[in-house]
Every structure is written in C-alpha cells, then in structure tokens.
Amino acid sequence: MKILIENITDEGLIVDLEENFNLEDVSLSSPVEAHLELQRMGQEIIISGIITTVAEVQCSRCLKDFRNNMDIPMNVVYHPLKDMLVESHELKGDQMDTGFFSGNEIDLQDILKEQILLNVQMKPLCDENCKGLCPVCGTDLNVGKCSCVQKSIDPRLEVLKNLLEKRKE
Ligand SMILES: [Zn+2]
Ligand SMILES: [Zn+2]
Structure with a gap:
C-alpha cells in the first residue's frame, strides 16, 4: 500500500491495513496487520503505531519450528532522501528511529517489512527454559x-x- 505524501493532512492520517506478503528470510504464518498514524512535520513524516503478525521461526536451541507472535510498536521519523546528503543533519526526537523516503509517496509495505526484519530475534527460543x-x-x-x-x-x-x-x- 502506497500513500501519497500530499494525502497526509495536518490532522494526520490513520491507516489500518492487513496485508499478505512474504519476506525472504522470515516466513509469516498470518497476514500482517497494522494500525498506523502518519503525520507530517515540515519535510518529515512521522509514522507511529503497532504492527502485528506471526512469524514461523526455528528455536536456536532445539531447532524446533514454532510460531512467534510479534507485536511491534513503531515510532519512526522518515526524512526525504535528499536530506541524507546534508552533512549537518539534525535529528529530532532522540528516542525515535530514523528512516528515509524518496519521491512523493511512501510505501507502507516496505516499511512493514523493514520493521518486521528489525524485530525478528537473532536467537529465537521456543521457550525460555528450552x-x-x-x-x-x-x-x-x-x-x-x-x-x-x-x-x-x-x-x-x-x-x-x-x-x-x-x-x-
Ligand atoms: Zn545424548
Ligand atoms: Zn527450543
């Protein structure tokens, strides 16, 4: 799902979506659901909300496949790509993650994929006491x-x- 930047009004834009897609390194056993709020702050776009899905992962201790319920809180500032070239770039809001977008639209599917990959555990465990x-x-x-x-x-x-x-x- 792509969002035109111009469609994000001053009040912000709430997007609820449910999409089926696959990731190269992680297989998902449920659709990805997201409740996101998009806001414009000058040149920047702030996306906050929550993403939920179920990832099919392998336990790093017993090698059993299991389903990992993911609830990913999101709070990211997206800067226009051209800003990346400006050296004295000032980042606002210190507990926020940063991303970039280019052109006049923002692709939510790319953003969801990125967030899921960032939050997949490196060493998943089927159980803490495995x-x-x-x-x-x-x-x-x-x-x-x-x-x-x-x-x-x-x-x-x-x-x-x-x-x-x-x-x-
Ligand atoms: Zn043995
Ligand atoms: Zn295990």
Whole structure:
C-alpha cells in the first residue's frame, strides 16, 4: 500500500491495513496487520503505531519450528532522501528511529517489512527454559533423556553397585 505524501493532512492520517506478503528470510504464518498514524512535520513524516503478525521461526536451541507472535510498536521519523546528503543533519526526537523516503509517496509495505526484519530475534527460543539438544547424540532433551548424560554422572553409583554385588557373593 502506497500513500501519497500530499494525502497526509495536518490532522494526520490513520491507516489500518492487513496485508499478505512474504519476506525472504522470515516466513509469516498470518497476514500482517497494522494500525498506523502518519503525520507530517515540515519535510518529515512521522509514522507511529503497532504492527502485528506471526512469524514461523526455528528455536536456536532445539531447532524446533514454532510460531512467534510479534507485536511491534513503531515510532519512526522518515526524512526525504535528499536530506541524507546534508552533512549537518539534525535529528529530532532522540528516542525515535530514523528512516528515509524518496519521491512523493511512501510505501507502507516496505516499511512493514523493514520493521518486521528489525524485530525478528537473532536467537529465537521456543521457550525460555528450552533444554536444547544433547550435544553428543542430538536427542531433544525437552522430550526425553539420553544415555550420554547418564554415563557422565554415574561413576560413583557404579562403584556402589560393584560393592553391593560383591557382598552378595
Ligand atoms: Zn527450543
Ligand atoms: Zn545424548
């Protein structure tokens, strides 16, 4: 969805949208929904609001695919691209992110894609307490145990077992 800059009035422009699209690196399992408010401040466009979608990601510990519900708050100032060339560029509002746009329109789909990519976790976890995979045999330790772990913690029990067996003799 493209918005003509001239359509953003002094009161601002509220945009509610729902779009289906794909990202190269992230697969989305639901449409992207956004509630955005666009405002003009001189040459700049401020976009604030919230973006929600569901990303299909892989747990970085157990490698299981899971769905990650994303709620992305957005608050970005977009400057006209030509401003980027001005060296003494002054950024307004210190807790705001900055972006650029060119021409007389702004492409909301590009902006949504950018925001989703920025907010995808580098090391997603299916659960904070995910136990991951056994580094030796690859068993998913959330689901079951493997003998690798038992062997490494059992030497003292082994001694005890031998003693008990000797007694029986
Ligand atoms: Zn996991
Ligand atoms: Zn193992």
